[in-house]
Amino acid sequence: MNFKLASSPHxxxxxxxxxxxxxxxLALLPGVLLQxxxxxxxxxxxxxxAIITVVVTEAAIxxxxxxxxxxxxxxxxxxLTAVLLAISIPPxxxxxxxxxxxxxxxxxxxxxxxxxxxxxxxxxxxGYVMLLISFPVQMTQWLPPAGLAQYSHNFNDxxxxxxxxxxxxxxxxxxxxxxxxxxxxxxxxxxxxxxIAQNLTYSESIELPxxxxxxxxxxxxxxxxxxxxxxxxxxxxKQKVINWHIPVGMLTTTVVCxxxxxxxxxxxxxxxxFHLLNGSIIIGAFFIATDPVSAxxxxxxxxxxxxxxxxxxxxxxxxxxxxxxxxxxxxxMNMAVPLIDYYTRPRTYGHSPIKTNKRGINDE
Amino acid sequence: xxxxxxxxxQGLWKNNPALVQLLGLCxxxxxxxxxxxxxxxxxxxxxxxIGSNTCVSIIRNWVPSEIRIPIFVxxxxxxxxxxxxxxxxYTFKLYQALGIFIPxxxxxxxxxxxxxxxxxxxxxxxxxxxxxxxxxxxxxxxILLGGFRELLGYGTLFDGANLLLGDWATSxxxxxxxxxxxxxxxxxxxxxxLGMGLLIALKNVLDNHMENxxxxxxxxxxxxxxxxxxxx
Numbered sequence: 001m002n003f004k005l006a007s008s009p010h011x012x013x014x015x016x017x018x019x020x021x022x023x024x025x026l027a028l029l030p031g032v033l034l035q036x037x038x039x040x041x042x043x044x045x046x047x048x049x050a051i052i053t054v055v056v057t058e059a060a061i062x063x064x065x066x067x068x069x070x071x072x073x074x075x076x077x078x079x080l081t082a083v084l085l086a087i088s089i090p091p092x093x094x095x096x097x098x099x100x101x102x103x104x105x106x107x108x109x110x111x112x113x114x115x116x117x118x119x120x121x122x123x124x125x126x127g128y129v130m131l132l133i134s135f136p137v138q139m140t141q142w143l144p145p146a147g148l149a150q151y152s153h154n155f156n157d158x159x160x161x162x163x164x165x166x167x168x169x170x171x172x173x174x175x176x177x178x179x180x181x182x183x184x185x186x187x188x189x190x191x192x193x194x195x196i197a198q199n200l201t202y203s204e205s206i207e208l209p210x211x212x213x214x215x216x217x218x219x220x221x222x223x224x225x226x227x228x229x230x231x232x233x234x235x236x237x238k239q240k241v242i243n244w245h246i247p248v249g250m251l252t253t254t255v256v257c258x259x260x261x262x263x264x265x266x267x268x269x270x271x272x273x274f275h276l277l278n279g280s281i282i283i284g285a286f287f288i289a290t291d292p293v294s295a296x297x298x299x300x301x302x303x304x305x306x307x308x309x310x311x312x313x314x315x316x317x318x319x320x321x322x323x324x325x326x327x328x329x330x331x332x333m334n335m336a337v338p339l340i341d342y343y344t345r346p347r348t349y350g351h352s353p354i355k356t357n358k359r360g361i362n363d364e
Numbered sequence: 365x366x367x368x369x370x371x372x373x374q375g376l377w378k379n380n381p382a383l384v385q386l387l388g389l390c391x392x393x394x395x396x397x398x399x400x401x402x403x404x405x406x407x408x409x410x411x412x413x414i415g416s417n418t419c420v421s422i423i424r425n426w427v428p429s430e431i432r433i434p435i436f437v438x439x440x441x442x443x444x445x446x447x448x449x450x451x452x453x454y455t456f457k458l459y460q461a462l463g464i465f466i467p468x469x470x471x472x473x474x475x476x477x478x479x480x481x482x483x484x485x486x487x488x489x490x491x492x493x494x495x496x497x498x499x500x501x502x503x504x505x506x507i508l509l510g511g512f513r514e515l516l517g518y519g520t521l522f523d524g525a526n527l528l529l530g531d532w533a534t535s536x537x538x539x540x541x542x543x544x545x546x547x548x549x550x551x552x553x554x555x556x557x558l559g560m561g562l563l564i565a566l567k568n569v570l571d572n573h574m575e576n577x578x579x580x581x582x583x584x585x586x587x588x589x590x591x592x593x594x595x596x
Contacts, residue, residue: 130549
């Protein structure tokens with residue numbers, strides 16, 4: 001008889017990387033479908049473009065590095081990166097935006113650092129930030145959600161806009177961006193930020209049409225999309241693909257910061273629920289910050305990591321130059337991961353807690 | 365003659381101040397947004413290097429070793445001031461474009477490094493030649509990095525060459541591709557760091573490649589090992 005020796009943890013159900021990544025992609029589906037419903041077919045076109053780019057890039061670079069690229073592509077990690085990047089960018093952004101971003105994410109951020117398991121930064125978010133600082137115009141062209149837009153658009157329109165810049169009927173992206181009043185629309189976070197900067201109070205700013213939804217202060221589309229991603233995130237926690245520490249730490253910190261500031265001055269600082277359901281914080285908390293490679297590895301560390309991301313999200317959203325901040329916050333904290341891991345090492349079973357002196361060096 | 369060849373090889377490739385010693389990175393990363401800026405700063409640094417190396421070599425026997433560093437710095441600062449005034453007079457636009465990074469040549473570690481490591485121990489001619497070659501190595505990297513970033517960012521090469529070389533150089537500008545939305549990452553500081561990393565990687569790849577070729581040529585005869593025992 002052959003007894004197989006394997007190191008701990010001894011799981012009854014062995015999962016390989018591919019299965020985990022496929023489950024994460026599956027969990028993204030409700031959110032992606034809702035996003036497609038509200039913002040049109042562009043989202044799915046971008047996802048396809050991104051997947052093609054990452055597979056080609058990953059295969060080419062692994063071939064250059066003389067590694068087996070078949071198994072590396074079958075682990076679905078690159079495809080997950082592609083999906084996360086594609087749903088972060090505006091659905092009708094030109095095709096070269098998503099191609100460039102996916103190439104950068106895989107070639108520079110992932111493979112140059114040594115491939116899966118060695119990247120310091122979250123590839124999807126690094127690709128997104130690269131695009132955001134390089135092409136601010138194309139990266140902020142979010143269309144009004146379905147029901148608010150002046151012109152409707154179908155699958156063909158999405159393909160035409162992405163590849164030529166004009167829809168089948170010849171509307172440019174600037175025309176498609178107008179809402180039923182003929183006014184160009186911004187995202188909820190951007191709208192509120194601009195309104196508050198123009199000396200409107202927060203309660204006045206949320207009476208604008210984009211906030212016309214069930215709960216006051218929440219964007220029409222963003223509330224539903226956020227709930228879709230929340231559903232997927234809870235499924236991942238139930239399946240033990242991710243731990244609760246990072247999402248809980250991150251969401252609690254942002255909301256607590258928002259509540260404290262809004263108690264201090266509710267005219268200028270939006271409420272906690274506004275920060276929770278607008279923008280990309282839900283998908284960030286459950287799908288992006290929990291990336292097993294670039295996040296902390298201890299449970300205590302994950303709480304600190306998540307809380308710090310939540311803090312940065314609030315700070316950059318409120319006082320920074322950009323309306324949303326999940327990508328920046330995740331990248332900032334990726335840099336701090338080794339430090340957090342160092343100070344949150346768990347006690348080894350049967351040993352007394354690690355004593356460290358002022359310089360952080362083990363005394364024993 | 366052999367010594368000069370060695371100095372050339374050291375300055376341009378093997379001991380390149382930017383790619384191997386990683387000295388003077390601050391101006392290197394900050395001003396290489398375009399090829400012309402890189403070339404301008406490279407030439408200024410080369411002039412300072414030649415001047416300071418020569419002077420340090422002349423006075424090397426009279427400088428007490430306890431206070432040699434302040435003396436070297438003062439010599440370098442004098443040459444930087446000369447270069448700065450010259451650029452202010454003859455290439456004013458470029459002088460404005462490079463801004464604070466011209467006076468900051470004083471703090472370029474590559475210059476004081478050569479003064480300390482080479483010029484203070486060698487004769488005048490060799491020291492001047494060493495300064496020239498080290499400066500050329502530095503300039504070459506600045507040109508490569510500036511060209512790389514300008515090409516990616518704006519799609520042009522030699523844009524603004526007239527600031528450095530006079531009006532005739534306006535025709536040097538090459539437009540490789542037209543773009544409405546410049547690739548800002550390449551022009552901003554992150555592009556400099558990424559480009560520098562890629563250049564160093566490229567140099568290492570070339571070095572490894574050459575080493576493998578040499579090793580393959582030099583491979584001595586392999587003695588076949590005869591097996592005396594039977595297969596176990």
